[in-house]
Amino acid sequence: MREIRIFELDRERTVFWQSPAAELPQSLQVLQGLLWLTVEGEPADHWLRAGESFEIRHGQRVWLGTWQDGVRLRVSQPAKTLSPLTEKPARRVGERLGWRIALRDLAARVANRTMARLARG
Structure with missing residues (x-):
């Protein structure tokens, strides 16, 4: 650019x-x-x-x-932007963080359901 x-x-x-x-x-x-x-x-x-x-x-x-x-x-x-070669690794890091957040949210939901079931008896 x-x-x-x-x-x-x-x-x-x-x-x-x-x-x-x-x-x-x-x-x-x-x-x-x-x-x-x-x-x-x-x-x-x-x-x-x-x-x-x-x-x-x-x-x-x-x-x-x-x-x-x-x-x-x-x-x-x-332009003062990252070159395409440096953008890809940054994007991959962001993608990995996105997956980590999604997996963390999924794990939290599963844990909350499990705790709710255990509390009901």
Whole structure:
């Protein structure tokens, strides 16, 4: 599962973007227009056209800008959920707990019936 956000940047605008330090890398993809992108500490700028993408690593500071037209872009990153490989064991543990609770309830009912019969004589 991934989180996806769509942004539109008006013409002749520049914005600052910083990927959170604790986050996984973010993928930036241009959907429409021409995007100017510069990364702090890198000597060269990047020009991305529709269909092209750039990976923003955690903690990286970038500036995004437009040229003559606006830009529409998509930023996506993996969602903060468990991966399918780690979900299965957790689900199995939950299933086992569910069976334990069901068996405990059944045992309690049987014990209550037995006690009621013994009390009646």
